[in-house]
Amino acid sequence: MIAEIFADLCTGCGDCVSACPTHVLDFGTDGLPVVARIDxxxxxxxxxxxxxxxxxxxxxxxxxxxxxxxxAIRASGVLGSLRRGYGWDRADDRDILADFWRLGPxxxxxxxxxxxxxxxxxxxxAAEPQDNNPSM
Amino acid sequence: xxxxxxxxxxxxxELEADVLVIGGGMAAGWAATAAARAGAAVVLVDKGFxxxxxxxxxxxxxxxxxxxxxxxxxxxxxxxHARSFGLAERDWMMRIIETTWRTLxxxxxxxxxxxxxxxxxxxxxxxxxxxxRGLRRFASDLGVRILDHFPALELLVHRxxxxxxxxxxxxxxxxxxAARAGAxxxxTGGCAFRSGLIGSDPNTGDGYLMAxxxxxxxxxxxxxxxxSLSPAWNSTRTLPYPAARFFDAAGAExxxxxxxxxxxxxxxxxxxxxxxxxxxxLSDAPDLLKRxxxxxxxxxxxxxxxxxxxxxxxxxxxxxxxxxTIRGTGGLRIAGPGCETTVDGLFxxxxxxxxxxIAGATSGGGAQNSAWALTSGLDAGAAAxxxxxxxxxxxxxxxxxxxxxxxxxxxxxRDVDRAAILADVQREMLAYDRVLWRSEESLRAAETAxxxxxxxxxxxxxxxxxDRVAARETAAMLATARWCTAAARARRESRGxxxxxxxxxxxxxxxxxxxTGGSDEPWTRYETAAARPTELAA
Numbered sequence: 301m302i303a304e305i306f307a308d309l310c311t312g313c314g315d316c317v318s319a320c321p322t323h324v325l326d327f328g329t330d331g332l333p334v335v336a337r338i339d340x341x342x343x344x345x346x347x348x349x350x351x352x353x354x355x356x357x358x359x360x361x362x363x364x365x366x367x368x369x370x371x372a373i374r375a376s377g378v379l380g381s382l383r384r385g386y387g388w389d390r391a392d393d394r395d396i397l398a399d400f401w402r403l404g405p406x407x408x409x410x411x412x413x414x415x416x417x418x419x420x421x422x423x424x425x426a427a428e429p430q431d432n433n434p435s436m
Numbered sequence: 437x438x439x440x441x442x443x444x445x446x447x448x449x450e451l452e453a454d455v456l457v458i459g460g461g462m463a464a465g466w467a468a469t470a471a472a473r474a475g476a477a478v479v480l481v482d483k484g485f486x487x488x489x490x491x492x493x494x495x496x497x498x499x500x501x502x503x504x505x506x507x508x509x510x511x512x513x514x515x516x517h518a519r520s521f522g523l524a525e526r527d528w529m530m531r532i533i534e535t536t537w538r539t540l541x542x543x544x545x546x547x548x549x550x551x552x553x554x555x556x557x558x559x560x561x562x563x564x565x566x567x568x569r570g571l572r573r574f575a576s577d578l579g580v581r582i583l584d585h586f587p588a589l590e591l592l593v594h595r596x597x598x599x600x601x602x603x604x605x606x607x608x609x610x611x612x613x614a615a616r617a618g619a620x621x622x623x624t625g626g627c628a629f630r631s632g633l634i635g636s637d638p639n640t641g642d643g644y645l646m647a648x649x650x651x652x653x654x655x656x657x658x659x660x661x662x663x664s665l666s667p668a669w670n671s672t673r674t675l676p677y678p679a680a681r682f683f684d685a686a687g688a689e690x691x692x693x694x695x696x697x698x699x700x701x702x703x704x705x706x707x708x709x710x711x712x713x714x715x716x717x718l719s720d721a722p723d724l725l726k727r728x729x730x731x732x733x734x735x736x737x738x739x740x741x742x743x744x745x746x747x748x749x750x751x752x753x754x755x756x757x758x759x760x761t762i763r764g765t766g767g768l769r770i771a772g773p774g775c776e777t778t779v780d781g782l783f784x785x786x787x788x789x790x791x792x793x794i795a796g797a798t799s800g801g802g803a804q805n806s807a808w809a810l811t812s813g814l815d816a817g818a819a820a821x822x823x824x825x826x827x828x829x830x831x832x833x834x835x836x837x838x839x840x841x842x843x844x845x846x847x848x849x850r851d852v853d854r855a856a857i858l859a860d861v862q863r864e865m866l867a868y869d870r871v872l873w874r875s876e877e878s879l880r881a882a883e884t885a886x887x888x889x890x891x892x893x894x895x896x897x898x899x900x901x902x903d904r905v906a907a908r909e910t911a912a913m914l915a916t917a918r919w920c921t922a923a924a925r926a927r928r929e930s931r932g933x934x935x936x937x938x939x940x941x942x943x944x945x946x947x948x949x950x951x952t953g954g955s956d957e958p959w960t961r962y963e964t965a966a967a968r969p970t971e972l973a974a
Binding site (some may be wrong): 304317318319320321322323340342343344345346347350359360361362363366378380381385386388393394395397398399400401402403404406409410411412413414415417418 | 483485486487488491492494496497548549550551552553558561563565566584585607608626632634635637638669670671674675677679680681683685693694695696720721722723725728730731732733734735738740741742743956
């Protein structure tokens, strides 16, 4: 869940208040965003991705709120890492999806690894049944 | 049917549109672009933010993508039709392949399509945040008015029962809104019952409830048993996990058939998780995936890095997150080729609509569902615009609000424990034993428990202000759970993802789609061949 908004980095642009799909944030009296409904946070990281000044840290557990050490977060360099990972910090986004086509082949390769491993372990007994409900 | 109170009225945000789109995901976006291109004045209202709302924004949907080479599409349709258990329609399947193929490249000015690794452009798969950001810009450039944090709560209807618009609550402004429109498109997504599935918290079945209260029918709600695997503490996309090995708490490896097997894989995992915690080991994952996962899906490794877990080296607890009608196939019944519902002036698109027409009784998975969202959105948008051109806005006619549950109680208002109701809904719709091993006995018990919840919530809740949004979400999840349960009980057989322990085989006489609806008293009936939408199209 969203764990920290760094007030000194926040410009009060309000992008996170808008971008949060589950209405976790409100504007505070000072015009900066405040966490008003933490129980509605689904840990989707969208506020971090949409924050142009890398002022937000979302902690990884979606089941309950976490307390973090703001100084340690700041020193770790993690602020903005998600936005940089998506390439949303670049002026030119032409190359940000250069590897994206590999998603399908890698999903299939993983599934084939599991199927071969099962076959090896179970031998001939591991005949594939009628595939009614592929979960992939 | 009560009028808004005086203070509400003074505060009311009034809107008018040729076409009102409710929802802000993939289907809503495509619907809005199609209606705008047809010349309609379009207003799109989303509960959250168009760009981050729903399961596409946090994902990376592939689309059903078959080039128009001789015989290839026919073969793809036949292959998939065989797995629909007789409930899909070949001409709808063929149409979504063609429309998807033709349409996705049009997004190029708004989305950074990249090479496909073999000299072409990779069009079929799009990364969620960029896809939805691009679709938002595309819709904006076409003149669509996008209103974020504008949850719709109910539909408005004319005296003749046709849809006149919708009403809701602008949650950032804390003001009610009402929109009159010549046509309304429901594109509010499926319902995952707040399972924690990534991106799905806003997907609470709101569109099903408001449509059903206006008289719309649903179809295929028994096909609502899908799950996806993720860490027990954070639902991510599933790319890292297909090669996983599984272990129990004592460190013994579990005998889990591979993911390609489908049902046996899911049931073995479900059974193991009912017995105790299950841990995944991803050390067998493809080497290339280990190196480039963060370049494909930056959000997938992020929770592991922040928890200090080496994703591909250390074991971590996993669970199955319910997908309800998101990867299930049920939704609002489609009654015509323009994605009309059974209510005049009301259209449905994407996961809010039944996907049985293209997937039948088994999940279409991401690729088919995405192609459906795109195509049904375009079809609904064009048909809604045409209807308004033909009939106008009818704003001079009176319209009444059709919402009941949690808005206008039948009996005295009192405190209703909505958290307890949601817990009951989640037990019946998400617990592995209830969902993967259905029986007459368990479904009858669910029907009784959920019926009791409904009477408590619907008869006695009179939510006010912002709380109306949350109250309606609970009502919608509960109503959806009741339709899923009624349909699962009425389908006295096993078919595709609907699996009953007491009736384990398909019944050839039941190879029809099953309809449901009604809010206070859910009903069910089989659709007859004569009423199928392809016949209406002829």
